Amino acid sequence: MARFLIRRLIHALFVVVAISLVTFLLVRQAGGDPARLVLGAKAPRTAVVTLRHELGLDRPIHEQYVTWVKGLVTGDMGDSISNRPSSVSSLIGPRILPSALLIGYSLLIATVVGIPVGIYAAVRKNRLGDHVVRVVATMAFAMPAFWVGLLLLLLFSLQLTIFPLAGYGSGFIGHLESLTLPAIAVAFSVTPLVIRSVRASMLETLSADFVEAAEARGLARPRILYKHALRNSILPTITLLGVFIGALLSLTVVVENVFAIPGLGSLLVSSVQASDFPVIEGLAVLFGVVVVMVNLLTDVLYVAVDPRVRL
Amino acid sequence: MSAVTAQARLPQELLAAATRRIVRRGQRERKWARVIVAVGAAILAVVLVLSLVRPWLGLPSPYLQDFAQVQRPPSLAHPFGTDNLGRDVFSRTLAASRLDLGVAFAVTGTSLVIGLVFGALAGFFGGVVDTVIMRCADVCLAFPFLVLVLVIISITGPGLKGVFIGVPLAGWAVYARLTRAEMLVVREREWVLAARTLGFPTWRVFARHAAPHVWRPAVTYSLADFVLNIILLATLSYLGVGAQPPRPEWGALIADGQIHLLDAWWITTLPGLFVVVVGVAISLIGDGVAELSGTDMKVVA
Numbered sequence: 001m002a003r004f005l006i007r008r009l010i011h012a013l014f015v016v017v018a019i020s021l022v023t024f025l026l027v028r029q030a031g032g033d034p035a036r037l038v039l040g041a042k043a044p045r046t047a048v049v050t051l052r053h054e055l056g057l058d059r060p061i062h063e064q065y066v067t068w069v070k071g072l073v074t075g076d077m078g079d080s081i082s083n084r085p086s087s088v089s090s091l092i093g094p095r096i097l098p099s100a101l102l103i104g105y106s107l108l109i110a111t112v113v114g115i116p117v118g119i120y121a122a123v124r125k126n127r128l129g130d131h132v133v134r135v136v137a138t139m140a141f142a143m144p145a146f147w148v149g150l151l152l153l154l155l156f157s158l159q160l161t162i163f164p165l166a167g168y169g170s171g172f173i174g175h176l177e178s179l180t181l182p183a184i185a186v187a188f189s190v191t192p193l194v195i196r197s198v199r200a201s202m203l204e205t206l207s208a209d210f211v212e213a214a215e216a217r218g219l220a221r222p223r224i225l226y227k228h229a230l231r232n233s234i235l236p237t238i239t240l241l242g243v244f245i246g247a248l249l250s251l252t253v254v255v256e257n258v259f260a261i262p263g264l265g266s267l268l269v270s271s272v273q274a275s276d277f278p279v280i281e282g283l284a285v286l287f288g289v290v291v292v293m294v295n296l297l298t299d300v301l302y303v304a305v306d307p308r309v310r311l
Numbered sequence: 312m313s314a315v316t317a318q319a320r321l322p323q324e325l326l327a328a329a330t331r332r333i334v335r336r337g338q339r340e341r342k343w344a345r346v347i348v349a350v351g352a353a354i355l356a357v358v359l360v361l362s363l364v365r366p367w368l369g370l371p372s373p374y375l376q377d378f379a380q381v382q383r384p385p386s387l388a389h390p391f392g393t394d395n396l397g398r399d400v401f402s403r404t405l406a407a408s409r410l411d412l413g414v415a416f417a418v419t420g421t422s423l424v425i426g427l428v429f430g431a432l433a434g435f436f437g438g439v440v441d442t443v444i445m446r447c448a449d450v451c452l453a454f455p456f457l458v459l460v461l462v463i464i465s466i467t468g469p470g471l472k473g474v475f476i477g478v479p480l481a482g483w484a485v486y487a488r489l490t491r492a493e494m495l496v497v498r499e500r501e502w503v504l505a506a507r508t509l510g511f512p513t514w515r516v517f518a519r520h521a522a523p524h525v526w527r528p529a530v531t532y533s534l535a536d537f538v539l540n541i542i543l544l545a546t547l548s549y550l551g552v553g554a555q556p557p558r559p560e561w562g563a564l565i566a567d568g569q570i571h572l573l574d575a576w577w578i579t580t581l582p583g584l585f586v587v588v589v590g591v592a593i594s595l596i597g598d599g600v601a602e603l604s605g606t607d608m609k610v611v612a
Contacts, residue, residue, distance in 0.1 A: 011449075018450040026466060126340070138598070142590025144542045146549050147565055147583035150572065154580075158573045250457035254546050268458065269550050272465040280465050287458045 004303060012296045019288035020072065024065050027281045068281075077282040082274040088282045091267060098168050098175070099263035102252050105179050106186035107241070114191045115237060118198025122206060123225065133199075137192035145251050149185035149258035156181060166260040182259045186251045193244055194237075201236040205229045235306055242298035245291050344602040351595030358589055362408040371399040373406040373559050382575040391585075392577040394567055404582045407559040408589070414471060414554075415540040418478040423533045425479055426486020430529070431522050433487065434494025445491065448484035456481050460543070461552070469552040478540060485536070489528040497524045527604050534597030538590045545586060561586050 035051040036043070052058050056067060071077055077088035121133040157165045169178035205211065206229055214224045253265030260266065264283060271279040361368075371377065371389075377397035385392045391400035433444040451459070459481040464473030497503060498521055506520040545562030547553030554560040561582055568578025 014446070015449050015453050018446070019453055022450060023462070026462060134598075138594045139587060139591055142538055142542075142587045142594055144545050144549075144562070144565070144583065144586060146546060146562075147579070147586070150565065150569060150579050151583070154572050154576060246452070246455040249455035253455070253457050253461075254550070257550060268461060269552070272461050272552055273469075275465060277465070280462055284454065284458060284462050287455050288453045291453050291455060 001303065005300065008296060008299055012292050015292050016289055019292070020069055020285055021065070023281050023284045023288070024068060027277050027284070028064070028068075072282075072285065078278040080276055080279050082271070082276040082279075088278050091279060092264065092282055092286065095262055095264050095267050098179075098261050099252055099256065099265060101175055102179050102182055102186065102256065102261065102263060103248055105176070105183035106190065106252070107248065109183055109187035110190040110194050111237075113187070114194030115198050117191075118195040119202050119225075119230065119233075121195065121199045122202035125203060133195065137195050140188050141192040143188060145185050145189045146254050146258050148188045149182065149255050152181045152185055153258070168261055178259075179261070182252075182255045182261060185255045185258070186248065189251055190244055190248055193247065194240060197240050197243070198233070198237055201233045202229065205233040208232070235302065238305070239298050239302050242295040245294040249287055249290065341603060344599040346599075347595050348599030348603070351592045351597075351599065354588065354592035355596070358408060358585075358592070359412075362405045362412075365402065365405045370402040370405070373398065373403040374557065375399070382571065382578075384575075385577050385581070391581040392575065394578050395571055395575070400564065400578055400581060403559040403564055404561070404585050407561050407564060407582075408585075410554060410558060411541055411544055411561050411586075412589070414474060415537060415544055418475060418482070419533055419537045419540050421475075421479040422482035422536065423486055423529055425483040427490050427526060427529050429483065430487035430490025431494050431517075431525050434491035434525070435498055435517050435521055441491070444487065448487045451481055451484040452488075454481065457543070457546070460547070464547070464552050470555055471553070474544065474547060474553060478543065482536065482540075485532065486529045489532055490525050493525040493528050494521065497521050500524075531597070531601045531604055534593060534600060538593050538597070541586065541590060541593075 035048050035055060035057060039047055039051060049058075056064060059067075068078075075089050077092075079085075079087050080091055083091060117133055121130045124130045153165070156163045163181050164178050167178055169175050211224060211229055214228050219228075252263065253268060255261075256263045256265035257269050264286070267279065268283045270276075271283070375398060377393070380389070380393050380397045382395055382397075383389055383393045389399050389401065391404060394400055394403075429444045429448075433441040454462075460473070460477040463477035463480060467473035467476060503516060503521050506516045511520075541561075544553055545560070545565065547562065548555075548560045549562035549566045551566075553562060556563060564582040565579050565586075568575060568580075568582075571578055
């Protein structure tokens, strides 16, 4: 167990360092001269040189990287280019909560809908119910999340005026109200994946020896399903989160832009449009670290929860 | 069936009956999978033919601005209605399918080929080769897909160039993982061991005996990935960083209708529905092929 933990931690650490390195090299080296971007194309050369020196851009590349990483660790990611006086962390900080709420909300919807439906499809394998679930899931999978978001907006905000049009609302209830439609839009694309995985893992459990043994002993079908099979397929669904976190983050980036939610995704898109490289760097590292952390947590949780997995 | 007749049966007969039942069920499932593939292929064929013969369908040009026909709801003359500049939305949707399907096909194909090559190498040679390739894949998979593509577009600037570079760079890793897992199995198969025993050079065993047998999981996954890439393309141009106007593109068409959502719902709704139909058609082909080839897709997870 301890050896597994250490190996897993080292791997996660390696990936995090690689993420920072890739981001740094990609954006800093290929993205153009930040000093020139700040001052504009018409600025005199001397001003650019002075600013380059101020920003430390005339130092060797490895020194720049070390300075940048030191900053990252302490939460200092430099200054934004397009919002000149504000620092990157002051731009990112207040946007974490809206994004986190949206992710949590859509995850809640996706699991509450996806797990029972997946179990139902497995139990009714190759019968009408299973086919209906599969057709609906295939259609939902093919729907672009931003299109679903726009349709929800049209139906529930513009026509029926049940939900607010866009933004983030105020107060916790206000946030929830504003985030309901975006969360449904994200869940639309994630739920088919959840259904598919739950169905597969449930089918695997249902064909296991102990289920067959329970059937042979003549136990009632519901009892076999809920006491024997369900308990054993809960565990694989924990690891689902690690698998889907990347897709979930990508989808929130899109949907935040549809509903004008002041989250990390809308900041990322506006920064890409404005070539605000320090902000892009910071966000790329943040997103990467979140994925690595969630994967690490689900792996460790899996080992910790399942008494059969002893490493 | 009474208990007496059941007891009278010989065990072999029972066994044969069970085998027949299982074989028949397998045949039924395979037949169903073929039907699914056929339906998907038929829908996709209709879309492809429609978009190829569009210039001869008598539809207005996708670029023609007719200010006498602004924001007309769907009708026989304009099946998807017209937009705020009087352009025919159906004509634009069909014109966009050339770009969307073509680019999505190209980037999916590129990711597939890169992933196949590196996955096969990693699985076959193991050791340092394996470690280096798979750690690179880990890093690519650590970024959310859209975030990595957006970062690359921020460097290349908005447009299709970023898509062509970014999507394969982010997308090859899944194919590599699938192919590596398959190669680990194929590497130990009898004919590969036989080739090794015969003393063939390692590169020959790799290229002629092992590599030709590892493409199945990756190719099966590529159909699902094709759908995801179509959606990704639409998403990027919706966000304003993908294909640039005035070229008709599905995501851009949907975005065009966003500000007219209440008074001209069709501009956003119908092109999106068209994308869903295309996506479902390709997904059906993918599901059918996965079932027919018996590929286990769990490694993606």
